[in-house]
Amino acid sequence: ELKVEQNPLFLSMQEGKNYTIYCNYSTTSDRLYWYRQDPGKSLESLFVLLSNGAVKQEGRLMASLDTKARLSTLHITAAVHDLSATYFCAVSHNAGNMLTFGGGTRLMVKP
């Protein structure tokens, strides 16, 4: 059974600081996704990572994938209040492409 674990579950940080969210998964997978969810809203796709060593960046967010370690990271650079949200990683199974999600990291950026 595929398990996906994120840490930390909750993160409070000051504007301008850097931090990393970690996503570990238990079995081989071919795709890893990062999503953002604002309170009461649906999921917004941030990144799709396909291969070992993949790195993608968008604004202050950078995601990377290490398939050997079964680890993905989401790095936040110089956080701003607008980044406050819950971030989920999700891993797909090759057959059917269903997603298994981590428990989410609730990020709060304080001015």
Add this chain to the structure above:
Amino acid sequence: GAGVSQSPRYKVAKRGQDVALRCDPISGHVSLFWYQQALGQGPEFLTYFQNEAQLDKSGLPSDRFFAERPEGSVSTLKIQRTQQEDSAVYLCASSSRRLAPYNEQFFGPGTRLTVL
């Protein structure tokens, strides 16, 4: 260019009532997924369609849950004899093979079900 839409957005049901939740996927998307998201948790897979065929229903929590997609477009998730533990947000997502290898799933706004 409309995204995935779901209705109703909010549903309050008395315990024991039947409910039906609707999902309109992005036009032309072959794959459709239903997920259940409990408060403060990540979404959990319920079921998956490719066109009208239900290829995986392993995540449906009980035989009170039933999903259909008869014409390969709109899908309905039905919950019979609702229980309090069914209270959650039900998310629908669709994807297209043309987006391979990403096979990115696009999510609807969800239906928040509250069972009293």
